[in-house]
Amino acid sequence: MKKEKKMTLTLPAEELMACGHLACQGCGATLAMRYMLKALGQKTALCIPACCWAVIDGPYPYSSLDVPIYHCAFETAASTATGVKAGLEMTGDSETTVVAWAGDGGTFDIGLQALSGAAERNEDIIYVCYDNEAYMNTGIQRSSATPYGAWTTTTPVKHFKTRPKKDIVAIMAAHRIPYIATASISHPEDFVKKMRKAKDIKGTRFFHVYAPCPTGWKSRPEDTVKLARMAVQNAYFPLCEIEDGDKVTLNLKLKDKKPVNDYIRIQGRFRHLTEAQVASIQAEVDARWERLLKNCAV
Amino acid sequence: MREKKAKKIVFNSAEEMPTMIASVGSQTHNLTGAWRNIRPEIDLAKCLKCGICWKFCPEPSIDIVDEWPVVDYDYCKGCGICAEECPAKCIVMVEERK
Amino acid sequence: MKKVMMGNHALSYGAMLSRSQVIAAYPITPQTQVVELLSEMCADGTLDARFIKVESEHSAMAACIGASVAGARAFTATSSQGLALMHEMLHWAAGGRHPIVMGNINRSMAPGWSIWTDQNDSLSERDTGWMQYYCASNQEVLDTVIQAFKVSERLMIPGMVILDAFALSHTYEVVDVPDQAAVDKYLPPFKPAIRLTPSDPRAFGGLTGAEHYMELRYKLQKDMEKAPALIEETGREFEKIFGRNLGLVDAYRCDDADFVFVTSGTAGFTARVVVDEFRKSGLKAGNLRIKVFRPFPFAKVREVLKKVKKAAVVDRNCSYGAHGIFYQEVKSALYGEAGMPPVFGYIAGLGGRDITTDSFKEVAAHALAKDKADEEIVWIGVKK
Numbered sequence: 049m050k051k052e053k054k055m056t057l058t059l060p061a062e063e064l065m066a067c068g069h070l071a072c073q074g075c076g077a078t079l080a081m082r083y084m085l086k087a088l089g090q091k092t093a094l095c096i097p098a099c100c101w102a103v104i105d106g107p108y109p110y111s112s113l114d115v116p117i118y119h120c121a122f123e124t125a126a127s128t129a130t131g132v133k134a135g136l137e138m139t140g141d142s143e144t145t146v147v148a149w150a151g152d153g154g155t156f157d158i159g160l161q162a163l164s165g166a167a168e169r170n171e172d173i174i175y176v177c178y179d180n181e182a183y184m185n186t187g188i189q190r191s192s193a194t195p196y197g198a199w200t201t202t203t204p205v206k207h208f209k210t211r212p213k214k215d216i217v218a219i220m221a222a223h224r225i226p227y228i229a230t231a232s233i234s235h236p237e238d239f240v241k242k243m244r245k246a247k248d249i250k251g252t253r254f255f256h257v258y259a260p261c262p263t264g265w266k267s268r269p270e271d272t273v274k275l276a277r278m279a280v281q282n283a284y285f286p287l288c289e290i291e292d293g294d295k296v297t298l299n300l301k302l303k304d305k306k307p308v309n310d311y312i313r314i315q316g317r318f319r320h321l322t323e324a325q326v327a328s329i330q331a332e333v334d335a336r337w338e339r340l341l342k343n344c345a346v
Numbered sequence: 347m348r349e350k351k352a353k354k355i356v357f358n359s360a361e362e363m364p365t366m367i368a369s370v371g372s373q374t375h376n377l378t379g380a381w382r383n384i385r386p387e388i389d390l391a392k393c394l395k396c397g398i399c400w401k402f403c404p405e406p407s408i409d410i411v412d413e414w415p416v417v418d419y420d421y422c423k424g425c426g427i428c429a430e431e432c433p434a435k436c437i438v439m440v441e442e443r444k
Numbered sequence: 445m446k447k448v449m450m451g452n453h454a455l456s457y458g459a460m461l462s463r464s465q466v467i468a469a470y471p472i473t474p475q476t477q478v479v480e481l482l483s484e485m486c487a488d489g490t491l492d493a494r495f496i497k498v499e500s501e502h503s504a505m506a507a508c509i510g511a512s513v514a515g516a517r518a519f520t521a522t523s524s525q526g527l528a529l530m531h532e533m534l535h536w537a538a539g540g541r542h543p544i545v546m547g548n549i550n551r552s553m554a555p556g557w558s559i560w561t562d563q564n565d566s567l568s569e570r571d572t573g574w575m576q577y578y579c580a581s582n583q584e585v586l587d588t589v590i591q592a593f594k595v596s597e598r599l600m601i602p603g604m605v606i607l608d609a610f611a612l613s614h615t616y617e618v619v620d621v622p623d624q625a626a627v628d629k630y631l632p633p634f635k636p637a638i639r640l641t642p643s644d645p646r647a648f649g650g651l652t653g654a655e656h657y658m659e660l661r662y663k664l665q666k667d668m669e670k671a672p673a674l675i676e677e678t679g680r681e682f683e684k685i686f687g688r689n690l691g692l693v694d695a696y697r698c699d700d701a702d703f704v705f706v707t708s709g710t711a712g713f714t715a716r717v718v719v720d721e722f723r724k725s726g727l728k729a730g731n732l733r734i735k736v737f738r739p740f741p742f743a744k745v746r747e748v749l750k751k752v753k754k755a756a757v758v759d760r761n762c763s764y765g766a767h768g769i770f771y772q773e774v775k776s777a778l779y780g781e782a783g784m785p786p787v788f789g790y791i792a793g794l795g796g797r798d799i800t801t802d803s804f805k806e807v808a809a810h811a812l813a814k815d816k817a818d819e820e821i822v823w824i825g826v827k828k
């Protein structure tokens with residue numbers, strides 16, 4: 049390789065997340081933060097409730113980010129962000145993008161009321177849920193984002209989770225907010241592009257970001273990006289946008305939709321599943337995918 | 347990006363602490379390279395300069411120096427994502443020399 | 445300008461004259477008129493503020509915290525169950541040092557559902573680190589909101605302005621509404637030293653280890669300890685401009701009194717009537733109405749009561765398994781000092797039951813008949 053050749057950078061070079069943070073090796077949530085900040089830039093303020101990121105950022109009196117953070121109560125990401133936005137505006141700063149940055153527990157479960165309230169009022173905030181499909185920060189307990197079949201410390205193998213994952217995107221779409229997007233850490237260019245688009249929209253914008261967790265999924269840290277990519281390619285976690293509650297756009301068409309089996313089998317949390325159980329997951333993924341395609345067609 | 351290897355903060359009295367619980371230092375004081383058991387080594391002779399390792403490092407501890415990817419071993423946690431994702435397979439994870 | 449208004453509207457006027465910039469509130473009886481008037485004021489431009497109509501009190505306080513840390517003056521109002529729902533965020537506001545001011549209408553806690561007054565709602569929040577002011581008139585409510593912002597912002601500690609449900613919240617009184625320009629002179633804009641902004645990116649309230657947590661709470665207590673003097677100072681300053689003093693306590697005919705009622709809220713005004721009657725019949729009575737409960741004015745209470753022969757604390761609250769809560773505080777204020785009077789404790793007026801002049805006469809009859817205050821708590825007007 050010639051020395052003169054430039055490095056190819058498909059993402060903005062600016063780093064607003066510094067190293068030295070406390071994330072586990074191969075943490076997907078950390079990549080999600082890095083990409084979001086690349087998209088939004090420095091004029092951003094975050095509200096982070098209890099979640100892995102409450103720890104990742106580093107303890108008092110330090111921070112890993114070059115944007116301000118308010119560490120807020122577990123169920124208050126959306127309501128605190130609402131207040132921050134109002135407070136900034138009333139003190140003459142209407143430029144800063146205010147982001148509520150929460151995990152799946154803080155979004156699907158305990159923070160859902162505040163999120164629903166903010167969305168119904170169409171508060172001018174971006175709400176990002178980085179989804180690692182369980183309460184990872186407290187030591188891998190099931191949340192309503194935990195998928196069917198998964199082991200967690202509160203859904204042991206003998207009683208693994210038998211209810212499906214809550215459809216948070218459908219819930220948010222029902223609020224008819226201007227913008228909803230799903231994103232995956234395996235597709236940072238797509239994530240950054242949509243985040244930039246969202247930045248220029250007024251009102252409540254919601255991101256559901258797929259963020260594998262090697263610690264909680266019992267997967268190898270080096271497989272984090274691979275797992276996220278597989279989930280996109282097998283339609284377990286399709287990439288799409290929903291505008292105004294009903295205009296659905298598929299960001300990545302799948303010509304060759306992969307089976308979920310390979311994805312399931314490299315995660316320790318699904319190790320106990322029988323072939324029949326994996327087949328039922330496949331059937332559910334297929335059904336969801338068909339529904340999504342139908343919605344896009346309109 | 348912030349200056350690396352920031353100073354550790356020591357408060358000698360309550361008086362020195364701001365009234366609000368607000369950070370005053372950077373987490374880069376924390377050299378996470380000590381967490382590592384295996385280390386990535388890049389064979390630059392085979393490198394395509396595609397930037398993929400830089401893109402997917404969660405720390406981020408791959409810097410671009412003179413248009414080449416360079417691992418910052420002060421912070422690299424040895425997750426292995428860069429080696430896994432490198433299309434040229436020019437990053438190998440080797441046992442950490444203790 | 446004099447205006448006839450209900451206590452709830454006195455809160456709204458206080459928030460308006462203080463130029464609150466962000467108001468986040470959720471309706472609850474008997475607080476609703478506070479926020480109704482404020483939302484009208486925001487809508488018609490009388491008040492330049494963002495009114496966030498949140499979906500719960502918990503979110504109301506969370507939004508106020510967000511607004512405050514961003515550098516805006518934030519106000520809310522609630523009552524009873526709403527205050528209890530906020531509990532977690534009250535710790536957050538005080539621990540995070542966010543000088544929010546809140547109105548709380550004292551209403552009894554359910555069950556059974558009650559919309560009538562007693563103080564167990566606000567007193568259950570006594571250890572959250574909020575300042576608490578118990579008001580006895582609509583004028584005092586309005587004035588105290590303005591003063592509370594000044595004190596809170598100076599110390600970076602939130603303040604709760606408290607009034608009795610219905611007895612004050614829905615009672616119309618003549619209120620002298622101060623002039624905006626004069627209020628602006630008294631209360632300068634909120635300019636915190638540190639705030640949440642991208643131009644000074646900091647993380648607020650991050651994970652705090654044992655190495656730092658205690659110092660942060662020590663600072664809160666140390667600043668709280670500065671509050672009594674600051675409340676008196678800002679009260680005198682208020683008097684200079686507006687002619688009304690706002691102190692820690694309201695000691696009525698206590699100077700030469702032998703027997704003193706210790707009260708709070710509107711019951712304090714009822715007690716005055718009884719004091720006057722007693723005085724006519726030759727009993728040197730007085731009434732010490734405690735206005736500021738947190739920080740507790742220990743020195744002031746000692747100063748007033750040390751000259752007295754007997755004190756009777758009438759609590760519109762109960763710490764079950766212990767005593768009336770003001771009673772406990774008064775006793776601890778006097779403990780260990782030589783020459784302090786015996787203190788008798790009474791519980792009255794829970795769940796909105798009236799505390800009448802007869803209630804105070806019953807209290808006095810009981811206290812005056814005894815030589816020694818034992819640990820007995822006497823319930824006034826209860827059918828045993």
Ligand code: SF4
Nearest residue numbers: 403422423425426428
């Ligand atoms: S091993 Fe992991 S932490 Fe180290 S440089 Fe590679 S991707 Fe970054």
Ligand code: SF4
Nearest residue numbers: 393394396397399432
């Ligand atoms: S991923 Fe591999 S080929 Fe691409 S820049 Fe990094 S080392 Fe070079």
